[in-house]
Structure formats: structure tokens, C-alpha cells
Amino acid sequence: MKTTNPLGRLFGPNPFSLLKEHMRVALSCAEELPALFEALLKGDQSEVIRRKDNIFAFEQDADDIHKKVRQHLPRTFLLPVNRRDLLDLLEMQDKIADVTQDVAGLLVERQMTVPDGIKEHILPFVEECVKVCRYGATIVEELDELLETGFSGPEAESVSAMIDTLNEMEDVSDERGMDIARALFNYEDQMNPVSVIFWHRLIEWIGDTADYSEAVGNRLRLMIASK
């Protein structure tokens, strides 16, 4: 019912709740990867396809939330952080989902199988990258607390420390990435050259999930630092 109360229309939807929800969905995409590669190693093609379908569904959900945020964040809103920073953060989160989708899509469309030379490296690498994503999501969950404390004070400092840890974790995933790349290059003469290129691309993409998670952390750092 209509009233003269301006308070009812003063508040926009909380972008931070939407951001948290979005990150949870993006993480769900990444969480499918270990199971996907396990199935690939076993040769269980139907499981591979099932996991790929999951990823595609989650990525669609992420896109929907992304659209919702964009639609409800006009420039006339007063936000506790820079609007651009917020949208960039969302963009980085979205890229996690997108790149996971690329990985799953390529694996299925090209009906790829894991080359022998990298079989022992692939799961540790994927697991390390997903760890980074998981920790990034934990940091994003702190957005509510950051809002309550005005993005400053002890809460902001502890989140800063978490982001430092995230940086270190991403470094570790980088090293795993180099390990698997090295293994691939050592094995490449025994492979179809086209496959080599595509596997290199896959390794890059998997590494990107960790990179984008780190970028999420860095955007958060901007939000804390800028006031």
C-alpha cells in the first residue's frame, strides 16, 4: 500500500548480499572441477558430462545474479564503497565461473583424455586451484562484517591479512601450474601437437580460476584501503 513514508523507497537491494551469493555460485562451478577430472581419469564419460552440465547450470545462475546487480546499482545510489570497485569485484568473480565453463566445455566438445605424461600432476594442480577459490569465497563472506564496521578497524585488518594469505596460496597454485606445464612439455613429443596446445590452454584456464580468485581479494583490498 502506498504511504507518505520515504523510508520504504530509500533502501536499494543490498549489493553485498548479492555479491556473496554470486561468489558462492562461482565457487560451486570451481568445486565441480576435481570430480570432473577424476571422472576423466577413470574414463567415465557420462560422469564427465554430468559434471559439465552442473558447471553450465551454475554459470547461468551466476550470470543471472550478475545481471541483477547491474540492474539495481544506478549511479544515483550512495554506496559505502566505490561503485566501480564493486562492479570490478563482481566481474572477477564472474570470470571464475566463465573460465570453469570454458574448461568443461572444451573437455567435452573435443572429447579429450588426460595424456599419460601429466596424469599424476593434474589432480593436485586442480585441487590447489580450487583451494584458492574456496579461500577467496571465505573472504567474500566477510563483506557483511566489513559493512557493519565501515570497512575499517580490526575487521578490515583481519580481512587484509586473509588477502595476504590468499596471495600466498595463489603463488603455490602457480608453482603447481609450472610443474604440470613442465611435465606436459617433457611429454609433448609423444602427443598430437594440436592436443598439446589445447592441454596447455586448459592448464592456463585452470590456473586462471586461482588468478581470478586472487584478483577478487585484491579488489577487496582496494575497497578497504580507499577509505
Add this chain to the structure above:
Amino acid sequence: MEIIVQYGPWFIGLALLFGLYMTWGVGANDLANAMGTSVGAGALTVRQAIIIAAVFEFAGAVLAGGSVTSTIRKGIIEPSGLEANPEYLVYGMLAALLSAGFWLMIASQRGWPVSTTHSIVGALVGFGIVGIGVDSVNWGKIVSIVISWVASPMLGGFLAYMFMQSIRKLILNNPDPFEAAKKWGPYYIFLVGFVISLVTITKGLKHLDIDISMINGFLMSVLVGVITALAGGYLLRRAQRDLEAEKDYRFASVEKVFAPMMIFTACAMAFAHGSNDVANGIGPLAAIVSTVNSGGAILQESTLPIWILLVGGLGIVTGLVTMGYRVMRTIGKKITELTPTRGFCAELAAASTVVIASGTGLPVSTTHILVGAVMGVGLARGIGALDLRMIGKIVASWIITLPIAGVVAALLFFLFKGIFGG
């Protein structure tokens, strides 16, 4: 003179009718807006809000409403030009009541954020210019009133900002926020009791012929503050930590401490609202009653009869109970952003500002001050997203309300003049 004597009872009857209509509207809309914040934050049920509102709105009207009522009744229109035709004052006041009430009804149907206070003041100015003459309006007073309309939301915002920062420093940034909240909570509750009683005792009680010296007033306020703090402290000690909820949100237990604290700010809001907005309905009523009772002599110094304040309080509470119920229920869903910590800051800031304005006899808009206070919390980076266009809509509502209320009041003035003669 003769018209007053001839139609006196009619005028009083109409004045009561229109006055009650006006205060009913104030209760259904304005007060519901003010109490809705506490309901929305989950601190009160709608039923509890109604009970609190009934008691404290009444108290605010009777104990602290005299100053603003005086302003509305005799501070805006300079009645010296009316010596020959005192009935004009009656027509004008009736017109103002009807015009403001009517405008409020239209605006609330359309959802425009207009203020009852602005409507009454605009209506009075309109009647003054048209009915008597441009000089009949006390322009000095009008200027200070308009300045207060701009300054009061800003003051509310400033206070809310400071309160939010202090809560962060003392409570939220503490390693154990829950314990810090229980420790500092009573001090904030003290503030609620202290500020409200300070302004009321030192400024508001004059019309009840109770004169209290500054020092005694100060000490009494401290006492009231301490009593409320002790009552609050008792309630807070019963608040229990919710470890499950804390896993999702570290400050969940702090919010549980602030929820009962909002009961006190709800009382303060109702009291403050009563002190300022009851005047909208009964200021004109009081003017009409005193003019009729004195047989047409425009008295400047007559005191405000208590029964008029009681009528006003009754009207507001009736409005709240009949229609405000629905408003309060709906508003809660839209302001889920206003958690108890934030709602407490906004309400305390708004209530303090309104009571200060009431003490100085300035009629202000409680709702707009509350918006200002919420903006203050937003500026302290405490709210996810605030629509700044609302400021534009509120300013636009000022710009429309004043002339429309004025013109309608002028037209009604001529209508009454036509009906009753003079």
C-alpha cells in the same frame, strides 16, 4: 464580533472535527512511519509498537508539545490585522486544517513523501497572504522555520553518523563485541532518557506552568537517564549469545543486544513525534477555541488548555491504531537493511533532533529527519545502498506542498467566508 458570537459553537464543532481528522491522519501516516523503523528492525511487534506509541505519543504531546503548538497557533500569523474581523482567523484556521488534511490524504494515496508539518505551515501562510495581507505573516518566523526544515535532517544525519562511529569504536571494533555491547549499551540508553528529558524539562513544561531552574532540570534529566539506563541494563543482561548465528555473521549477537535497546528509542521517537506533530492538528484548534471563547478578542497570551492537547493525543493514537497498523506492518519488509545497530543510531539521532526542535518551538518533519539520520548512517559506510534520488523527491515534495496547501487553504478561506459571512 457578532459572527463569532453567533456561530461560536459551530466553529468549535468544525474545529474539533477537522482537528481530529488532521491528527488522525498524522497518526496513521507520520507516527506509523516513525514506529515502523523499530518494527522493521525486529525490535518490536506491531502490537507492542502501538502500545508504546499510544503511551509516549500522548506523553510527548502533553509534556512537550506546548511550544510548537504555540508557534502554529500564534507564531505564524500576526493577528493584529484581524482586530476588526476576528472571524477571519477562525475561517483561516479551519481552512488550514482542512487543506492540510486533504493534501495528506491525496499524497498518501499516491505515495508522495510529503510532510504534515509543511502542509500546515504552507496552508497558514496561504491563508495569511490571501485572507489578511502579506504583512500578516510573521516572515521572520517563517524564515527560521524553513531553515530548520533544511537544518534538522542534516543535524539528524550528523548525530546518526557520530553515533554509528562511536558504536564502531566502542563495540564493533572490540575483540569481544557482544560483551562490549552489554557493557556500553546502558550508557547509550542513558543518553536516550537524558536527552529526551533534558529538552522536555528545560523547555517544554512552561505551558504547564511548571517552572524548573536549569540546574534542577539538568539534575532531573540525569536521574531519568540513570533510571532508564538501569532498566535497560536489566533487559540487556538477559540477552543471550547466539553462537550458531555468529558463524555466519560475527555481529549477530551484538544485534541481539541492540534489539531491546531499540525499544527505548522507539519510546523516544513516539515521544518526540508527539511533541512536534500534535501541534499540526491542535494548533489551529487552539486558536479557534481561544478566539471563540474570548468572544472575538484576538488574545495573544492565553495559555493552552490541557484538554486540547489530550484531544490531539487521542486523535493521533486513534489514527495509529486504525490505519497505522497496516503501514507499520508493510514498512518492516522494506527496511531489512536497518539492523538494530543502525536503526538505533538513526532513531536516537532523529528523536533527539525532533525534541530539540520542539523545545525551540520549531515545527519540523519527523519523517524527513529520520531520512536524514539514515543518510548519516549511510555516509558512515553502514548501509549497502541508499537511493539518493529520494532526497530529490523530498525536496520536490516541499516545493509542491507549500504552494498547493497555501492555495487550497486560501480557497477554503473564501468558502468559509462565503458561508458564514464577514
